[in-house]
Amino acid sequence: MPASNHVSTAKLLLTLHLINILVITEVSSSSCQCIGYEPLIVNVQTSQFTASGSHVDVDIQPWCSKSNMLGWHGDYFGVCDKLIYGVWIEVDFLENQMLAGIVTWGRATKGLYWPRYDQFVTSFHLEFLVDKSTEWTNVTENGTTVIFTASTNRHEAILNAFSEILLARKVRLYPFTCSGRPTLRWEFIGYSKYSIPFVKQRFAPPGLALCGLDPRKCFRWNRIPVRVQWSGFRTRKNETRLSLRGRSIACDRRHVTVGMEKNCTQCAANEIRYDLCAIEGTSENGQCQVLCRLRESQVGQPINLMLMVNGDEDTELCAIDSDASLTIGTPGRTLIHDWPSFLEKIRDMY
Numbered sequence: 001m002p003a004s005n006h007v008s009t010a011k012l013l014l015t016l017h018l019i020n021i022l023v024i025t026e027v028s029s030s031s032c033q034c035i036g037y038e039p040l041i042v043n044v045q046t047s048q049f050t051a052s053g054s055h056v057d058v059d060i061q062p063w064c065s066k067s068n069m070l071g072w073h074g075d076y077f078g079v080c081d082k083l084i085y086g087v088w089i090e091v092d093f094l095e096n097q098m099l100a101g102i103v104t105w106g107r108a109t110k111g112l113y114w115p116r117y118d119q120f121v122t123s124f125h126l127e128f129l130v131d132k133s134t135e136w137t138n139v140t141e142n143g144t145t146v147i148f149t150a151s152t153n154r155h156e157a158i159l160n161a162f163s164e165i166l167l168a169r170k171v172r173l174y175p176f177t178c179s180g181r182p183t184l185r186w187e188f189i190g191y192s193k194y195s196i197p198f199v200k201q202r203f204a205p206p207g208l209a210l211c212g213l214d215p216r217k218c219f220r221w222n223r224i225p226v227r228v229q230w231s232g233f234r235t236r237k238n239e240t241r242l243s244l245r246g247r248s249i250a251c252d253r254r255h256v257t258v259g260m261e262k263n264c265t266q267c268a269a270n271e272i273r274y275d276l277c278a279i280e281g282t283s284e285n286g287q288c289q290v291l292c293r294l295r296e297s298q299v300g301q302p303i304n305l306m307l308m309v310n311g312d313e314d315t316e317l318c319a320i321d322s323d324a325s326l327t328i329g330t331p332g333r334t335l336i337h338d339w340p341s342f343l344e345k346i347r348d349m350y
């Protein structure tokens with residue numbers, strides 16, 4: 001988590017003056033830089049699983065849905081020749097988690113008489129609940145419920161990477177179609193390490209992050225420039241391109257300032273100096289492009305970025321995208337050939 005150290009921006013503020021203006025900012029999920037992922041289901045307790053029902057056998061109960069167990073068998077005894085309704089399994093993470101994708105398998109190829117049970121879920125949809133909310137919401141894309149395409153056999157790991165971070169405390173999986181019986185194992189890929197750009201604003205709620213902490217709310221600021229501090233940003237490359245998304249952002253040096261904190265050994269205590277990034281202008285898709293060239297000593301190291309956007313009453317800053325934000329894969333369905341080495345690969349990445 002980023003430190004909340006106080007950073008003086010006096011130098012950057014020289015040519016900017018504060019104007020009392022309402023700035024409405026939408027929160028977008030893409031601003032967090034995830035630098036490590038972990039599987040979540042495998043570590044939750046038995047009591048955190050619930051389901052609409054299950055087969056009576058003790059080894060195919062909801063908590064058997066972990067990837068290293070047999071699978072959960074929904075209380076459904078049709079032979080998967082029609083669409084399934086009202087069958088679900090739920091996990092409660094006990095607090096909000098940022099989720100990057102879901103992995104599903106069919107019934108494990110082990111246990112007594114295992115060759116008899118060729119069972120898997122071929123498609124499903126997801127509903128989620130944000131902590132302290134009572135309203136279940138479907139995972140949607142372009143306004144329609146996403147029907148995830150899952151398994152075509154019982155043993156392969158199928159990843160469905162989300163197109164946006166899913167922030168949720170509870171998630172329910174509803175099998176929609178199946179083969180044999182609706183039996184599945186599942187796993188969520190969660191953010192384990194990340195850096196988040198924080199808005200520094202006198203009148204903004206403290207600790208407000210430009211990150212999907214509540215995907216359905218817009219935040220308001222009543223002062224510009226919008227000041228953002230991004231601590232712990234990391235990249236393995238010697239330059240990084242940031243794209244500022246928003247509205248009415250004049251993409252020039254007079255209105256947009258991005259500085260990288262210098263590792264300054266000769267500086268006085270409390271003095272912070274910045275290397276400025278190049279403001280490159282607005283791209284075809286309307287985003288303000290910023291190019292930051294890192295010093296050799298900064299490559300692969302956590303660095304602190306300070307960002308300011310000045311403007312007028314129409315100016316909104318909605319998100320900061322970075323080409324250093326890696327994801328677990330392109331959104332959509334992928335077959336994972338080697339599950340343990342996939343987990344190893346995504347544990348620490350930036």
Ligand SMILES: *[C@@H]1O[C@H](CO)[C@@H](O)[C@H](O)[C@H]1NC(C)=O
Pocket residue numbers: 125127136137138145
């Ligand atoms: C989610 O979508 C499914 C399928 O379209 C629908 O049956 C269900 O009622 C929706 N749930 C919510 C909470 O809107």
Ligand SMILES: *[C@@H]1O[C@H](CO)[C@@H](O)[C@H](O)[C@H]1NC(C)=O
Pocket residue numbers: 141142
């Ligand atoms: C949503 O819209 C985008 C852009 O138009 C498109 O690329 C994507 O395939 C759509 N997704 C779905 C599930 O329709």
Ligand SMILES: *[C@@H]1O[C@H](CO)[C@@H](O)[C@H](O)[C@H]1NC(C)=O
Pocket residue numbers: 238239
């Ligand atoms: C940055 O890295 C690229 C290759 O990754 C290299 O070609 C280039 O010389 C480097 N630039 C500097 C200034 O080190």
Ligand SMILES: *[C@@H]1O[C@H](CO)[C@@H](O)[C@H](O)[C@H]1NC(C)=O
Pocket residue numbers: 263264265297301
């Ligand atoms: C700052 O620079 C010094 C000397 O160049 C180096 O030893 C030190 O590790 C650097 N610190 C950080 C946080 O990069």
